[in-house]
Amino acid sequence: MSKPLKRVKPIYVEAQDYILDLIGGPDYGPGDRIPSERTLADTLGINRMTVRKAIDRLVERNVLERNGTSGTRIPLVQVSRPIDAPASLGITRIIRNAGGEPGSKLLHFGEEGASESVARRLEVPPGSELIMARRLRSVNDEAFCIETSYLPAQRVPGLSAEDLLGGQSLYELLRQRYDIEISIRDREISVGTATEREAQLLALAPGSPTLVLRIVARDGDGRPIEYMRSINHPHHVVFRSAALPAQT
Amino acid sequence: MSKPLKRVKPIYVEAQDYILDLIGGPDYGPGDRIPSERTLADTLGINRMTVRKAIDRLVERNVLERNGTSGTRIPLVQVSRPIDAPASLGITRIIRNAGGEPGSKLLHFGEEGASESVARRLEVPPGSELIMARRLRSVNDEAFCIETSYLPAQRVPGLSAEDLLGGQSLYELLRQRYDIEISIRDREISVGTATEREAQLLALAPGSPTLVLRIVARDGDGRPIEYMRSINHPHHVVFRSAALPAQT
Incomplete structure (x- = not known):
């Protein structure tokens, strides 16, 4: 049977x-x-x-x-981040141009020694003093990304948490106070997995996929000035390059 | 108690x-x-x-x-896809430049009517005849992406499955046989969720996140010639823009 x-x-x-x-x-x-x-x-x-x-x-x-x-x-995309935007175009302006109300919250600010991997990206000796700043970015009161920046402390003497409150542009600060002009940014986009903390901040289930953007920004002499890791909401953010002319 | x-x-x-x-x-x-x-x-x-x-x-x-x-x-990234590569630089060449052995398998080739959304992207009336080609791309025998292309059938008369066997470049074909030069490509990168079929093809668990790239490619007159959707392995692929100069 x-x-x-x-x-x-x-x-x-x-x-x-x-x-x-x-x-x-x-x-x-x-x-x-x-x-x-x-x-x-x-x-x-x-x-x-x-x-x-x-x-x-x-x-x-x-x-x-x-x-x-x-x-x-299907959730609406709330933030469309240009892949090929000029370094000078901050996320605040990108959101405002799209008619949204940008928000920024400083989650963490402090000094710490460079880990092996951050040191390699910033081309400084491991253990060098770095400034670390972590910001939660939102649009219309919904968080869409967590941005963590590392900068060599000796390049930005006197930089303080107050400087980055209220969504102040870091690049604007670098230019005006430190006379550092960002000339080149290497970008990498990949899929990540939200840690519990990230999931909580972005209102996701722990273990959700995230869109991860890593940037190494260099000054006019080609020296790295910032390593930035941005953890983006998997459904509210897309990266877009508009009308990029193809070389032939 | x-x-x-x-x-x-x-x-x-x-x-x-x-x-x-x-x-x-x-x-x-x-x-x-x-x-x-x-x-x-x-x-x-x-x-x-x-x-x-x-x-x-x-x-x-x-x-x-x-x-x-x-x-x-942590799985190794096997394919680093340039975000800002010229349209003429095919994936085959990108992989070979990085020392890998590229592979391509034609999964599907046929004609079909344009759905609302594909028609909108290709700027043709819904229901127009399209050529649809789906290819599985691999590096060193490991599949890393599923690429589906839609082209207006009347722009590519006589295009057949044989033309796309063996990893033949579609853009090369467009140029040589149809005298169509790709001049602009709009790109969008987002997170997707693998369907059962996609998961099977990419050796993922069903429901795994994927990196999704969508491209609309236009000819010299700005007319859309291809809409392409590429579903990428979440851990073997990253998108990278190297040394992109920032405008100020």
Whole structure:
């Protein structure tokens, strides 16, 4: 007598995959509503509670968001960060240009010795004194990134926490007070995993993916002046290069 | 009589957070080994099996990888994709320049009607005939991205699957056969969630985060000729802009 075959995959996981395929496809974009639970249940020929379970999991992972009575949608991108923006264009101005209200909160400011890896990026001996500043950036009161900057302390004598309150631009400060002009920025974008603290600050589930931007900024002589690590919200931020002419 | 307080968070989750903090910090980078299970267990004052459980979860999520006897490490980045590369620089050449062996497999080739969203990006009426080509790209036999291109069919008469076998460059083809020179590419980088099929192709757990690159490429007259969506492995790929001069 043959036993019935065991289902390899729970039905809600199949529903979840169906939704991921749907919203990952070309027809859906940020801000779009997905079909209703009823429609999805009918389409897939499954129980509505199973569809809800699938959606719940996706909401937990920030892939979808519920909007009260207006259904479930793909979260809107709130910040579109230009990849190829000039160094002088701060995030404050980028947000304001897009019609948003920028916010900044200084989470941490202090001196510390350079770790091996930060020292290598800043081309200073390990253990050198660094200024470390960590800021939480927000748009319309929603946090979208945590930015941590390291600068060689001897290059910025007298820099204090007060200088960076209220969203003051670091590059503006470097230029006006220290006569340091940023000339080159090496950028790297990758996927990270939110630590508990990062998740809390960005209102994410711990372990959520994040968009990580690392920058080494150099002065006019090519000497590194800042190493910056920015942990971005995975669904509210995209990086964009607009109309970049191709060399041939 | 007071009952003992219930632990809010399982110990292995705390261990997991500790490891995420460690490798998310400035001291660790791709390819680095994390401390041994024994060391972590001693540091945290917990059972070694609990540490193993935490590491297992992180390995499942591709945050760490086990290398037989040589311990557990942060996966190496295998492909560093220049954000600001000229359009003419294909992925094949990028990989070869970095000393890797590029591979390409045509997964799908065919005609289809333009969906609303693809039509908008390509500036053609919805339902227009498009050529769709999907390729799996690999380096040293490891898949690192799935690229799907859409082109208006009337712009590329006679284009066939054979043309794209063996890693043939699409842009090279456009130039040589159709006299179309790509002049501008709009790029957008975001975080995606792997569908089951994508996860399978990239050897990821379903639901893993992915790095998504979307490009709209335009010809010399500014008309869109290709919309491309590329789903990249979250740990083997980074996007990088090297030594980008800042305008002031």
